[in-house]
Amino acid sequence: MKRNVLIIGAGGVAHVVAHKCAQHNILLGDIHIASRTLGKCRAIIDSIKEKGSQCGPGLLKAHQIDAMDVEATKALIRATRSQIVINVGSPFLNMSVLAACIETGAAYLDTAIHEDPDKVCEAPPWYANHEWKRRDACRAAGVTAVLGVGFDPGVVNAYGRYAMDAYFDEVQSIDIIDINAGSHGRYFATNFDPEINFREFTSTVWSWEDSQWKANAMFERRQDWDLPVVGKRTAYLTGHDELHSMSKNLGVPNIRFWMGFGDHYINVFTVLKNLGLLSEKPVRTAEGLEVVPLKVVKAVLPDPASLAPTYAGKTCIGDLLKGTRHGKPHETFIYNICDHEASYEEVGSQGISYTAGVPAVAAAMLIAEGAWDVGQMVNVEELDPKPFIRLMNRIGLETRVRDADGDRVLDPYEESPAMASITS
Missing domain, CATH: 3.30.360.10 (Dihydrodipicolinate Reductase; domain 2)
Known part of the structure; x- marks a missing residue:
């Protein structure tokens, strides 16, 4: 069983992810939100408190970080004792945050494919250009990495x-x-x-x-x-x-x-x-x-x-x-x-952010419970969809x-x- 969630990003999808994690913090544990702009993280926490989203006692804390900095991200994962990292920042961050998870043993989730800032619409298959190159490293470290677990993809x-x-x-x-x-x-x-x-x-x-x-x-x-x-x-x-x-x-x-x-x-x-x-x-x-x-x-x-x-x-x-x-x-x-x-x-939030954020939290809950904690890198269609669909129905x-x-x-x-x- 894994506990404590670090959310990377403070945009619209991160807002939903944080609220839904807070609604299920009895299972997920402490909730940490980190981005370059500390004020945005704190605003999300204020929103959670205003809506009464937090289900049970537990830590809800904001952090400032440049997630392109792998060493800083590793340090934050360890300091917060986060065993699940939900990356809903810019897709430019994927490979850096993934590297930090592999080196710390934290489970990794994202909602979009990695992008290189200098390249637009690379030739397919895109995952093979970036994330799939870390498959062996995930497997060797026993790290669960679920790629693209928003709505589409996900x-x-x-x-x-x-x-x-x-x-x-x-x-x-x-x-x-x-x-x-x-x-x-x-x-x-x-x-x-x-x-x-x-x-x-x-x-x-x-x-x-x-x-x-x-x-x-x-x-x-x-x-x-x-x-x-x-x-x-x-x-x-x-x-x-x-x-x-x-x-x-x-x-x-x-x-x-x-x-x-x-x-x-x-x-x-x-x-x-x-x-x-x-x-x-x-x-x-x-x-x-x-x-x-x-x-x-x-x-x-x-x-x-x-x-x-x-x-x-x-x-x-x-x-x-x-x-x-x-x-x-x-x-x-x-x-x-x-x-x-x-x-x-x-x-x-608006519905576009909601549809992207809820599935990421459902996946985190399945990892926390063990059903999707597979110890390797996967795309969503490689996992059993039944518990995922039923859980989303509920949340x-x-x-x-x-x-x-x-x-x-x-x-x-x-x-x-x-x-x-x-x-x-």
Whole structure:
């Protein structure tokens, strides 16, 4: 059993992670929050106290750290006696925080793939370029490292694994669909770190089709989907983290990621990109100042965490699987609906942060209990999805299934009457 959690980062997702850890601190132990800006960590702690999120007695403490400094991160892990580290800081930190965990024996979790600040949209498979190079070191040290355990990547990986095992003989395609049908009322804002958001969409879109990588341009391919609760929505083919591990681990010939974008987002994005304002390369102004355009854009856009008070509407994120069952065509959509206003009421966050933060805490709880404490590096689809899905149902993210037999809440341990005809 592992106890005491160190949260790296103090943004919107870290805010959710800290609240949910506090709600379950009887299991998880002391909660520490660390980032470069101590004031942001303290603000999260104040929010936890205002919401009454802390379940039982235990330490809740803020720390200042540059997590790129491996030695400093190691020292903080040891000083706090943290056995679980949840890295929800910038993806630029992944390899440094992972190294600190390997050397201290702490379990490591993150919610996004590592990024090199000087490279945008590296060639696939991205995990092989960075995290997977530390697999042997994790195994040798007996360190559990669960990669990409937000929602996408993370929950959608578990959904794919579970649905393949439960509903299909063979799967031909997995389409991951991410729709935010909410509105924040601002002229323009991104739902997570603008720098990371724009870096995802400024270069080649990689998808896994016919068992090989296929390249497209951003916004080149679109498709309309009719989804539960949010209705008919347009989504665009987009490259995304989970494709890079699921393509390797699931043996499915077609795995694609589709994200919803409104016309306004696309127009603003296109103007910014065409003007060169989304470039990660520094430029020099007429006054001799060197600036990075993308960081300037980030600085003038709203902090995603600030969107929460006015956010209304819902998200729908899930996996549409197509294949065969007993030799006949079969299709299943396994998904979650998250309400922005309900997320704000519970923990003071918007739904995008909520969907990313809750799964990381569920994974930490499974590591603390031992179910997912596997002593090696894994992606989510390599783990048993059943305890993960059931736990998320209990702590804030309910999973549902829609297929020919209807739409129902999924309890992965209890086969419902609707499923009987499928699995018989």
